[in-house]
Amino acid sequence: MTPNPILGCGIGLRFQHIDQILAEKPPIPWLEILSDNYLIPGSVQQDYAIEIAQHYPVTMHGVGMSLGATDPFNSEYFLRLKKLADQLNPAWISDHLCWTSAHGWVSHDLLPLPYTEETIKHVVQRIREAQDRLERRLVIENVSSYLQYQLSTLTEWEFITAVAEEADCKILLDVNNIYVSAFNHDFDPCRYLDSISIEHVQQFHLAGYEDKGTHLLDTHGHPVSDPVWGLYKLALQRFGALPTLIEWDNNIPSLEELLAEAHKATEAHIHAFA
Amino acid sequence: MPLLELQQSLISALFQRDQLAEAAKLVKAQGSLSSEQRVGIYRNSTHGILLDYLESLYPVCLDLVGTEFFGRTAHSFMDQAPPTSPFLADYGAGFVTYLAEHPALQDMLWIVEVAKLEWARHAAWHTVNQVASDFAQLEGLSAAQQAELRFQLPASAHLISSSTPIHSIWLAHQEEYPDKPRLEEIDLQEAQQVLIFREQRRLHQTTLSADDWAFLNTLQQQATMSELAEQFAEQLPWLFSVAMQEGWIYSFTTD
Amino acid sequence: MQNKQIITATLMAIGLSAALSVATAEDQKPETEKCAGIVKAGMNDCGANGHSCAGKAAKDSDPAEWITLPKGTCEKIAGGTVVKE
Numbered sequence: 258m259t260p261n262p263i264l265g266c267g268i269g270l271r272f273q274h275i276d277q278i279l280a281e282k283p284p285i286p287w288l289e290i291l292s293d294n295y296l297i298p299g300s301v302q303q304d305y306a307i308e309i310a311q312h313y314p315v316t317m318h319g320v321g322m323s324l325g326a327t328d329p330f331n332s333e334y335f336l337r338l339k340k341l342a343d344q345l346n347p348a349w350i351s352d353h354l355c356w357t358s359a360h361g362w363v364s365h366d367l368l369p370l371p372y373t374e375e376t377i378k379h380v381v382q383r384i385r386e387a388q389d390r391l392e393r394r395l396v397i398e399n400v401s402s403y404l405q406y407q408l409s410t411l412t413e414w415e416f417i418t419a420v421a422e423e424a425d426c427k428i429l430l431d432v433n434n435i436y437v438s439a440f441n442h443d444f445d446p447c448r449y450l451d452s453i454s455i456e457h458v459q460q461f462h463l464a465g466y467e468d469k470g471t472h473l474l475d476t477h478g479h480p481v482s483d484p485v486w487g488l489y490k491l492a493l494q495r496f497g498a499l500p501t502l503i504e505w506d507n508n509i510p511s512l513e514e515l516l517a518e519a520h521k522a523t524e525a526h527i528h529a530f531a
Numbered sequence: 532m533p534l535l536e537l538q539q540s541l542i543s544a545l546f547q548r549d550q551l552a553e554a555a556k557l558v559k560a561q562g563s564l565s566s567e568q569r570v571g572i573y574r575n576s577t578h579g580i581l582l583d584y585l586e587s588l589y590p591v592c593l594d595l596v597g598t599e600f601f602g603r604t605a606h607s608f609m610d611q612a613p614p615t616s617p618f619l620a621d622y623g624a625g626f627v628t629y630l631a632e633h634p635a636l637q638d639m640l641w642i643v644e645v646a647k648l649e650w651a652r653h654a655a656w657h658t659v660n661q662v663a664s665d666f667a668q669l670e671g672l673s674a675a676q677q678a679e680l681r682f683q684l685p686a687s688a689h690l691i692s693s694s695t696p697i698h699s700i701w702l703a704h705q706e707e708y709p710d711k712p713r714l715e716e717i718d719l720q721e722a723q724q725v726l727i728f729r730e731q732r733r734l735h736q737t738t739l740s741a742d743d744w745a746f747l748n749t750l751q752q753q754a755t756m757s758e759l760a761e762q763f764a765e766q767l768p769w770l771f772s773v774a775m776q777e778g779w780i781y782s783f784t785t786d
Numbered sequence: 787m788q789n790k791q792i793i794t795a796t797l798m799a800i801g802l803s804a805a806l807s808v809a810t811a812e813d814q815k816p817e818t819e820k821c822a823g824i825v826k827a828g829m830n831d832c833g834a835n836g837h838s839c840a841g842k843a844a845k846d847s848d849p850a851e852w853i854t855l856p857k858g859t860c861e862k863i864a865g866g867t868v869v870k871e
Binding site: 272275276291293294301302305318320321353365366367398400401403464467469474475476477478504506507 | 829835836837838839840841842843
């Protein structure tokens, strides 16, 4: 069955809003389901996700594939993810261009990779394997980062472009993450945008960061900042009015407030081309 | 340096503070932050994510011991036992044992009992759905089959017997809860038997009378109907009535 | 009563209760019920914070030797052992 089309500006589904969404069924263009929270087969949490997917177009977004790790893939993780996808019929599945596990330990945080030719080869092979396991093309997201490795020889935009091309996957461009990393590593975010090939980008993410003085922290705990709205407008002009999603994970606001933030993104779609 | 070694070094720093300096050697110093501070941001972020999760798992324990004590204990727990599964809901059972061994809690081990209850709530919520038996089918059984019947509680059921009133303590910490016990009036010497189980989209938590407790425990040990009749005699029909109406019995087997 | 009679009476009780609980299926009740001593909670109360892709700031704890004492509601509970300073 062809999944429902993903159009316009949606929101990430959070536990706090599920009961309200199911009870009131407010108009929401689409919802992103954080896969990792629904991976116990036959659990009540999956029941909720399945019910949401019956009423709204959904995508699945994950944090646990650990695409850049050198530990072997966790087969159980991929089996459960595939099974969930079979039930939710998402338009696509995304995860991050990063690693989360090593040494048998799992950080549950998104850790950056060293940007080298060697890493490209490794990650490309891992993404291909992940795509085979899930029997679909993946969408990979740029992470925000707070450190750069001595080892890195490439810029992040060179790295992500090469990976997407060679692994034949799509890109979820997180505009806030670009802005956060640009501040933290002192590069020009516009240059980043301009270097990403148009045909690879599938979707945008927007979120709010926290200014810690010495660095920006990607806490998803605030409204989208003005400079990120500015960068988003440039992204729309370059890549077109692609589906966009608001992520909010800390200080989670009311559903109404969250939808209002998504509405601002919809308005940006209109004004970007005015 | 191969990717493997780089990742092992960095993840070690996330869960072992004394590895920070070593991992920092891999990282560029930029602007006003040293490379060690940059690795430190990740250590803090990983710990912050896991602390958030543990606080949401053990909200009453958090209130009982306060945020500072909880935070410190949780941070040292993470360093001692980092997560090893990509499924976050698997993490945190060991925190109960960790609290039980904490030197500052040795005179207040009742707090550990509350932690056990909170973990049971989490585990019950995540137990997979089951199909209930059709009790109408009991009618067609022969007398011999009837005697051999065994009954099951929901798979999510946790029976907790505690020497302290864990249910009352838990209730006293719930906001907007009518007639909740006042903290000052709780008698720590009162023993309580608590049942936690999930029924579709709702988690139930209730105290049990001594009779119900004994009955459900015997059921859970898979006693047969004739053994139950032996043990509970005339009380048995009533015990079953209550248990059935409360949703404590989920299925039966005849083998 | 003989075991056999108890069993017969019990099966009747089970049959009645089963029929009764089907009749009062709880589908329409609110998601969270709060009445004295009985707690029924749904997703809002039970879903522990899950995964997210957000970063966090946390204060790194000082070395482990420095042990703090619990300072929360435990101090209010009657009969609770007073924490030794």
